[in-house]
Amino acid sequence: MPDVTLTLEEPGRRGGGERLERALRRLGCVRLVSVDRERGLIAVSYEGGREELARIEEAARRAGYAVAPSPGAREL
Numbered sequence: 096m097p098d099v100t101l102t103l104e105e106p107g108r109r110g111g112g113e114r115l116e117r118a119l120r121r122l123g124c125v126r127l128v129s130v131d132r133e134r135g136l137i138a139v140s141y142e143g144g145r146e147e148l149a150r151i152e153e154a155a156r157r158a159g160y161a162v163a164p165s166p167g168a169r170e171l
């Protein structure tokens with residue numbers, strides 16, 4: 096199961112950390128997710144590869160967050 100850390104490029108709405116976690120947990124490939132808005136990081140454990148990582152990023156964007164993968168995340 097890959098683990099990835101995404102950086103929050105935009106903080107999203109106040110109180111939105113829970114919304115972001117729910118959005119990511121709805122994806123069948125996501126097993127664990129932790130949002131640290133203070134540090135601007137999202138830690139995600141998921142099953143799959145590049146396609147699933149793209150789905151995770153898109154779900155974060157739809158929840159109102161601009162994200163970027165940490166260095167090396169695209170090398171899956």
